[in-house]
Amino acid sequence: MSIRIAILVSGHGRGSNMAALIDACERGEIDGQVVLVIGTRREAPALQRAAEKGVPTCVISPRGLDDEQYARRLLQALEEAQVDLVCLAGYMRLLPAPVVRAYAGRVMNIHPALLPLFGGKGMYGEHVHRAVLESGMKVSGCTVHFVDEHYDTGPIILQRCVPVEEDDTWESLAARVLEQEHQAYVQAVKLFAEGRLRLEGRRVRILPSSP
Numbered sequence: 051m052s053i054r055i056a057i058l059v060s061g062h063g064r065g066s067n068m069a070a071l072i073d074a075c076e077r078g079e080i081d082g083q084v085v086l087v088i089g090t091r092r093e094a095p096a097l098q099r100a101a102e103k104g105v106p107t108c109v110i111s112p113r114g115l116d117d118e119q120y121a122r123r124l125l126q127a128l129e130e131a132q133v134d135l136v137c138l139a140g141y142m143r144l145l146p147a148p149v150v151r152a153y154a155g156r157v158m159n160i161h162p163a164l165l166p167l168f169g170g171k172g173m174y175g176e177h178v179h180r181a182v183l184e185s186g187m188k189v190s191g192c193t194v195h196f197v198d199e200h201y202d203t204g205p206i207i208l209q210r211c212v213p214v215e216e217d218d219t220w221e222s223l224a225a226r227v228l229e230q231e232h233q234a235y236v237q238a239v240k241l242f243a244e245g246r247l248r249l250e251g252r253r254v255r256i257l258p259s260s261p
């Protein structure tokens with residue numbers, strides 16, 4: 051059964067992970083369809099990019115709303131679009147708890163480091179890669195995980211590693227990680243669509259493909 055996917059992006063998101071997911075659905079690599087991209091601001095480059103790809107978009111701004119009101123609007127949009135899976139892609143906020151609960155085990159996020167290292171509030175973009183370089187780590191990478199009610203702490207689905215090179219700047223490291231992000235996110239969503247992810251406590255078991 052083909053799954054219906056919604057992608058959430060934030061105000062300034064460029065949307066490269068979003069585009070990777072949309073393209074993988076178009077190619078038939080993922081048995082699914084991106085049915086809605088939700089942004090927090092109309093000006094988001096990601097929304098423009100989604101519209102150019104013919105994917106429906108909408109703006110749900112949290113500004114002036116309390117958490118409960120914001121959650122209600124998100125839930126309404128997701129329910130109307132009959133979404134099976136929610137993918138956060140450059141979504142900078144904490145997803146409101148009622149949404150996490152309503153879609154438990156059905157919300158994913160991608161993070162540009164090897165969690166549980168270099169995650170948490172304020173750890174995004176440049177901050178992550180600078181922290182990795184300062185730590186002296188010889189490898190970095192990306193993590194796709196299920197979303198819980200905190201930043202970057204949900205069960206890990208997939209990780210990919212990249213080397214940290216001697217002459218890396220945060221920009222060169224970010225670019226190397228981003229390439230892996232696109233592949234890892236597509237792979238994780240593909241596994242979800244195939245019904246091959248099983249949550250066992252904090253571990254995500256990847257089931258073999260059916261013959």
Ligand code: GRF
Nearest residue numbers: 064065066067140160161162
């Ligand atoms: C990515 O690095 C992702 O890991 C993080 O936010 C960034 C979004 O980039 N959550 P893009 O908008 O997908 O290009």
